[in-house]
Amino acid sequence: MAAVPQAVTRGSRVAGASPKGILRGSRDTVILLAFVLVPFTLEMFWTFWPALNSVYISLTRWDGISPPQFIGLDNYARMWSDDTFRLALRNTVIWLVLFGGLSVLGGLGLALLLDKPRRGIGIYRAIFFLPVVFSLVVTALVWRMIYQPDGVINSILSAVGLEDQAKIWLGDPDTALYAQILPALWRQIGYIMVLFLAGLKTVDPLLHEAAKMDGASAFERFRYITLPQLRPVSTVVLAVTVIDALRSFDIVWSLTQGGPYHSSELLSTYQFATGVQGSQLGYGSALAVLIFVLTVGTIVVYLARSLREEETA
Amino acid sequence: MSYPNVSRRGFLAGFGALGLASALSACATATPAKPASGSGSTSNALLLKSRETSDGSRKAMQALLDTFVKQHPQYKPKLNTMEAAAFQQQIRSDLTLSTPPDVLTWFAGEIASNFAKQGLLLDASSVFPADGYSPQFAQLSTDASGKKVFIPTNYYWWGMFYRKSYFDKWGLSEPKTWDEFIALCKTIKGKGVIPIALPLSDSAWLTASWFDYLNLRLNGATFHRALLAGQESYTDPRVAKVLDSYREVLPYFDPAAKGLAFQEGTAKWQQGKEAMFLSGPFLADAMPADVKDDISFFQFPILDPAVPVAEEAPLDGFIASAHTANPEGAKAFLGYVATPEAQELYLKISGNTVIPANSNAKSPISTPLLEKGRAMVAGAADVTQFFNRDTNDDQLNVLTAAMVKFMDKPDEGADILKQWQNDSAKARGN
Numbered sequence: 001m002a003a004v005p006q007a008v009t010r011g012s013r014v015a016g017a018s019p020k021g022i023l024r025g026s027r028d029t030v031i032l033l034a035f036v037l038v039p040f041t042l043e044m045f046w047t048f049w050p051a052l053n054s055v056y057i058s059l060t061r062w063d064g065i066s067p068p069q070f071i072g073l074d075n076y077a078r079m080w081s082d083d084t085f086r087l088a089l090r091n092t093v094i095w096l097v098l099f100g101g102l103s104v105l106g107g108l109g110l111a112l113l114l115d116k117p118r119r120g121i122g123i124y125r126a127i128f129f130l131p132v133v134f135s136l137v138v139t140a141l142v143w144r145m146i147y148q149p150d151g152v153i154n155s156i157l158s159a160v161g162l163e164d165q166a167k168i169w170l171g172d173p174d175t176a177l178y179a180q181i182l183p184a185l186w187r188q189i190g191y192i193m194v195l196f197l198a199g200l201k202t203v204d205p206l207l208h209e210a211a212k213m214d215g216a217s218a219f220e221r222f223r224y225i226t227l228p229q230l231r232p233v234s235t236v237v238l239a240v241t242v243i244d245a246l247r248s249f250d251i252v253w254s255l256t257q258g259g260p261y262h263s264s265e266l267l268s269t270y271q272f273a274t275g276v277q278g279s280q281l282g283y284g285s286a287l288a289v290l291i292f293v294l295t296v297g298t299i300v301v302y303l304a305r306s307l308r309e310e311e312t313a
Numbered sequence: 314m315s316y317p318n319v320s321r322r323g324f325l326a327g328f329g330a331l332g333l334a335s336a337l338s339a340c341a342t343a344t345p346a347k348p349a350s351g352s353g354s355t356s357n358a359l360l361l362k363s364r365e366t367s368d369g370s371r372k373a374m375q376a377l378l379d380t381f382v383k384q385h386p387q388y389k390p391k392l393n394t395m396e397a398a399a400f401q402q403q404i405r406s407d408l409t410l411s412t413p414p415d416v417l418t419w420f421a422g423e424i425a426s427n428f429a430k431q432g433l434l435l436d437a438s439s440v441f442p443a444d445g446y447s448p449q450f451a452q453l454s455t456d457a458s459g460k461k462v463f464i465p466t467n468y469y470w471w472g473m474f475y476r477k478s479y480f481d482k483w484g485l486s487e488p489k490t491w492d493e494f495i496a497l498c499k500t501i502k503g504k505g506v507i508p509i510a511l512p513l514s515d516s517a518w519l520t521a522s523w524f525d526y527l528n529l530r531l532n533g534a535t536f537h538r539a540l541l542a543g544q545e546s547y548t549d550p551r552v553a554k555v556l557d558s559y560r561e562v563l564p565y566f567d568p569a570a571k572g573l574a575f576q577e578g579t580a581k582w583q584q585g586k587e588a589m590f591l592s593g594p595f596l597a598d599a600m601p602a603d604v605k606d607d608i609s610f611f612q613f614p615i616l617d618p619a620v621p622v623a624e625e626a627p628l629d630g631f632i633a634s635a636h637t638a639n640p641e642g643a644k645a646f647l648g649y650v651a652t653p654e655a656q657e658l659y660l661k662i663s664g665n666t667v668i669p670a671n672s673n674a675k676s677p678i679s680t681p682l683l684e685k686g687r688a689m690v691a692g693a694a695d696v697t698q699f700f701n702r703d704t705n706d707d708q709l710n711v712l713t714a715a716m717v718k719f720m721d722k723p724d725e726g727a728d729i730l731k732q733w734q735n736d737s738a739k740a741r742g743n
Binding site: 061063064065066078082083084144147148149150168169170171172173255256257259260261262273274276277278279280 | 402409433514517569572714732736
């Protein structure tokens, strides 16, 4: 639409139409430019600029006071000889698989259960969604009480005669990590459920009916109708899950701060302890860059794959 | 409509290149080279940045400024209070700003020495009182070149806190030596009470107090400082001795220690479910008045009588930025807060359970507990600050992991020390 009058104006220089048009055009240009430039400048200043800086800082040794010393990739090399880093990486992978996997499965399951209109369905949905509205620090407070040495879990265990199974859940290096995945899941499942519920609304009920007529079983209908139609929402869910898993921090920091002795350390808590709380800004930034690369990498790989599938399909 | 010839993509690319170029010039890490003597221009404004956020402390800080300005009407002081954790993170950039806060609250120790080494602190030698500060406190205020860069205003102490009424009920008395202490723990445990509180779930740093004291009592303050400074190794047999003594006391810690938060631990101690707590007087800060009157402490027991007794006395006070636009005003203020009057005024209004650093100052709210603490520190041959004040938080994290792991695996001492040394050196950048 815009191309036609532009060509006319340029080519023929029709008198009369031009002065006002050019005037308005340049004003539009200014406004449009402003729409692009102002947010971009802000974004540049608040997001890209610090991000680029942290890439640079990750190549230095810097304590925040003395001038930074450029050391190339030494900080990245240090990771491979750092036991705590390897532990944090392992824990992050466990976290990603368990927290990510279970929250997607749980969220999808709940969404399927709560999709059909039934009496009181809203109440059930609300109950599962409720944990999402709590701040994670509040969630952590509640679960700290549950996990206390004489808290709910241990009381129940001794009430049913399983005293020997009672543990200091958050203080035992064998259980600390898993004990924290649980409250994180408790919250995340409700969130994923809502995303899938929205996705299920887009599934055409006629397809289901037709398939039923053709004698498809409930599983077949789920596998060949519901799942493929959920693909767009699945992409969102995956991105959200990966990002949430890799940035998981609040719950661990408020419950154990990565302890006891790093047994529940995640990359995010380790990054915070070294780069923010501690004074190893270079190493801390290198960890932050790595977390960023992992997050973006996982998502890009998935997106590339699903795009290719869409093209071939 | 005519659009400018620059395509959107080209535009974005241009902007990106601009950003990248400036990122590579590393603006965020640049510390502007400034003469340490401050900028040429002078100002009357005096900004005090404080990390004392409690209501009493804030009022007391303001009262200090109000009284100061009465004596020096030419200055315009202003108080800026910031939450302690954020304050601590920002102080590094604050001190390197070209227009920094003029005066800041801080504490004695390794970080202040580091600031001084970088030339970030104002020389306050001319206002440091010749009389009133103990040699240890004066030493802690001095940088490597002999300049006074820190003005101490108050300190507290660490000790084994207990409740008098419970000790009376159980028929116990204060132990002096390690053997008496272990025997006491045994007696308490025999009565069905947990001998020692050590809530670790949110305050694993408390293990540093055990390490500090055991190391000070066994190996002395000189070795302790050298170890913390990285001149000695954690694999040294002398550190192994520290873990041996720590192992002796492990059975007397609360078995639920790792699952308890600091507040839960103090509550248990207050209720008499745990008998002793190696802590500072801040332990009782939130407790009711009748409990506060019931609290006492004893000195950390002596392990080796041949080692000169050192105590932990974390020292708080003020520093001034070397880049201040008002060096005269900053010095005048530092001189004022060094006086006994200023320190008494601050403690009177804040109501904090700490002792004035100037020995000519009296505690305005004097209690037997406070006097006992003052006498203990005054009688010490040497004074340390606390592990993370004598080093930094990176080293504290390494210590915490080692000390808590040793509680679970007391047989793996050698491996734990090797890891400790390794992580400590890495965190130091060696």
